[in-house]
Amino acid sequence: MATGGEPNAPSGAETAIDLVQALAELDAIRRRVVNVVGHVLRTPVTTIAGMAAALQVAPDDETRDRLVLGLARNARRLEELLDDLLIAAGVSTALPVDELASTPVAAVLASAWTETGGPGELEVQGSPQRVSVRPRSLQRIAEILFDNALKYGHGPVAARIGTTSTGIRIEIESAGDGPSDEELTHAFELLYRGEHAVMSAPGLGLGLSVARELARADGGDVTLERRAGGLVALVDLPG
16 A cells, blocks of 8 residues: 555656657657658659759740749749648748738639639629738638638538628638548647548648638637538638
C-alpha cells in the first residue's frame, strides 16, 4: 500500500515507458507529415522541371508561350502550398500583407471560382456587397472553399452573400453527403483528411485550417454546417 503522496502514482519505470511510447508516436507523426508534404510538393516541382526542359527545345513561339504559362501556373501553385504550410504552422509572416481595402465580394468570388477551375460562370446570390478585408485573403479563402466543394461535393456549387449583426456572411454550398459527423468534428485540424478526401483527391489537409486562419486574421471566421442535401461553408467577416 502506498503511503504519502499520490495514491497509485506511476512508478519511474512506468513513466519512462510512457515517455518512450509518446516519443515513438511523435516520430510516427513526423514521418507521416514529411512523407505527405514531400509527396504533394513533388508534383509541381517535377512539373516545373519538365516544362523548363521542354522550353529549352520548344519548336515554335506558340509552344513556348504555352510552356511559360504552365510554368507560371505551377510556380504559383508551389508558392501557395508553401504559404499554406507556413500559415497553418502559425508563421504570421506568411499571411497576406496587403492593406485592408473595401473589396467587392461578388467579384472576388467569381475570380476565385475561375482560378479553381469551376465550370461555367458562377452565379452569386444576394447583394454584391463590399467588405473591408485584405483582398488576397478573401480570394484565397474562397479558392480553398470552392476547391473543396468541387473535389468532394456532387452537382452544382452555390454561392450566397448575406448580412449578420456584425458584418457579412458568405455561404458556399455543395450538394452530396459530404463528410461524416465524426469527420466534421476534425475538419479544421491541421493535416486532417477524411476518408473520402483521402480516396478522392491528393492534398495536405491544410485548406480549411488555412481558410480559418486567414479569416480570423481579419476579424472573421470560417465554419461548416450540414444542411438538407449538402454541406455549407460559412465565411463570417466584419462589416
